[in-house]
Amino acid sequence: MADADHPRPSKGERTRRRIIDSASELFSRSGYRAVSLRDIAAHAGITHAGALHHFPNKEAMLIHVLSRRDEIDAPLVLSEALSHRELIDNIVRIVERNTGTPGMVSLYVNLSAEATDPTHPAHEYFVRRYRVLRAHLAAAFAGLLRDRPHPTPETAAQQFLALQDGLQVQWLLDPDSVDMRAVVASFLEGLGITVPDPTPTSTDPTGDRLT
């Protein structure tokens, strides 16, 4: 978790990477359940049994796919160096960015629903995830809603997260019916928090495409 040197990946490391790349691509394209171990392994150029040498089961692959995405988003959300405003702005930007990766959004929506089951392998992952996000957001709202009595910072945080999750379902069901960024921004403005980005527009000059 702390070593940032990549001196020369071993063969096993490279295979693991290929498997997760394949899983990420296929999961994003078709969802978790529609993709079989044999699909992933074939895409990575090995047999499904070979893939299971590197990961104990299919869901372990899923957790790795999710963790990788989180590692990208974490500095935008969890960094202690962020001001309250920056945190909120970053989340709005992530909402905006998600519009470009419906496969990943679908994966999260489906998985968070499945992981609701306490016996699901990703259950603890999601419980922790929401706890952490809620705490960070509550802290931000505590700063930003200082002169507002009504929504508690904790309540605002829950509402903000729930709003995003629920909107994703509506957006996936019928993309033209929802402007996720606009609806989220409207919620924040209702709390007296103005959101700067109308939209950065442009043809994405920054090379930060993921995958």
Place this chain on the structure above:
Amino acid sequence: MADADHPRPSKGERTRRRIIDSASELFSRSGYRAVSLRDIAAHAGITHAGALHHFPNKEAMLIHVLSRRDEIDAPLVLSEALSHRELIDNIVRIVERNTGTPGMVSLYVNLSAEATDPTHPAHEYFVRRYRVLRAHLAAAFAGLLRDRPHPTPETAAQQFLALQDGLQVQWLLDPDSVDMRAVVASFLEGLGITVPDPTPTSTDPTGDRLT
């Protein structure tokens, strides 16, 4: 959808009913995926092939289970006789009631996530469902937010629905961390809509338990 006479159900009708009763009970208890066709059929006293004579596949059973629930809720939400306030109040009451049926909530959460896939058998069902609910809610908010410029009735409707869906995920993941009714009520009060029910409390003297 319009005939209310039940003169004497045929044998096939009764078997269909038993199957849906079984599916409803088992799905609510364990979720959709954890229950097999063979489980449902055994509970209904036939083989899985026998059950498939009455329904083309497992998901058709699911749709029937959901439709039955909707028939219960429909008059509370879709009736033209309701005032704007009554509509909102009824939804808050449904949110409250859902707290008592986590199995059903889990079923809806999981299914709406799955049905996000356009090839899913319940896709159209959910697209239509949200369209209808959104329209009704937008009409209600149009009446209730008359002197507020900011959230459009349509936006408020999307937010309100998204909030409920997202809260359900958080609540299922960690029931003690969320008071669904309170958070929903807080949202409405943020829009200037006061919600009358603190909670009816009591030991449920009205016999409107479902199932």
Place this chain on the structure above:
DNA sequence: GTCTATACAGGGATAGAC
């Protein structure tokens, strides 16, 4: 350590006998 081959139990679905 890396991987293939193979077997297994369980899933949804289908064909055809009764």
Place this chain on the structure above:
DNA sequence: GTCTATCCCTGTATAGAC
């Protein structure tokens, strides 16, 4: 209308080749 028998696919487990 319901059954048995069967099919193919899934995730998972193990044995053993390299």
